[in-house]
Amino acid sequence: MRGRLPTLFALLSLTGCMTMTDPFVSAAQADTLLISAAESGDTAAVSEKIAREAQLDARDERGRTALMAATHANRIETARLLIEAGADVNAKDGIEDSPYLYAGARGHLEILKMTLAHGADLTSTNRYGGTALIPAAERGHVETVRVLIEAGTDIDHVNKLGWTALLEAVILGDGGKRHVEITRLLVDAGADVNLADNDGVTPLQHARQRGYAEIATILEKAGAR
Structure with a gap:
């Protein structure tokens, strides 16, 4: 069985069957899953990851944090979870947007108000x-x-x-x-x-x-x- 683990890991990766609770998920993959869950508004997955002491301000290839991804999609409840857990409302992405700046620019009013209540610069x-x-x-x-x-x-x-x-x-x-x-x-x-x-x-x-x-x-x- 031990020799089959790399093959099993590869199959899970290719089929998208890995979740944040899988023992095979690396820290980097867990960060990616958190950002993806935040962008899609999957509050259950985000809440689970927060409970597991996730790196809230980890970045994807665009420099986005999970909160930035949630703000892009105007996922209000997901953003609330992340902000209340301590996500940085001023963390800038690769093009110098932050959750606060983007929410203001796009008129995402509820998220904007939350960022203002949690230290927006x-x-x-x-x-x-x-x-x-x-x-x-x-x-x-x-x-x-x-x-x-x-x-x-x-x-x-x-x-x-x-x-x-x-x-x-x-x-x-x-x-x-x-x-x-x-x-x-x-x-x-x-x-x-x-x-x-x-x-x-x-x-x-x-x-x-x-x-x-x-x-x-x-x-x-x-x-x-």
Whole structure:
């Protein structure tokens, strides 16, 4: 029987029959299984692995932790399990996203709130040099923007493109209801309405160029030039 163990191990690997409780699973394979379970939202498997004192912040080939994989798929309950077990909400992957930054950018509101309650670094930035607020504003995630403002994020942070959250909401937004509301939220929170981009163009000038009349009015009332 002893001589058959390598063959048996190979067969189990090829057929996908290994689980996190199998004695043949190496630490690296267990990490992979945890990340895969997190991404698919298999809370039972994730809970089992946590109970076995898994390496919560182990990485896959993309640099993702299990929490990052769960956040990508917006697996709320799985993310909750991992965060409450101590997973790092600021652990960045290979492209400089973290669970906190990604949840903010994608409007995964429940996961975002959990990361904020467990040590999210409001000053952390993505590969574009932007905080979570900037892509949230660009993509029209109104409630996400509201939550990030209330959390105390830097409203006037400038990314590598020379844009603030307000500039991105105007330049990359569609001028519709969501971006109008985000503009109002940012202005009410004290955003600098005259902070121009790298070319010296202000939010108001961008709004006028695009025909975003309602946004332009909000900016004008706030003293924009």
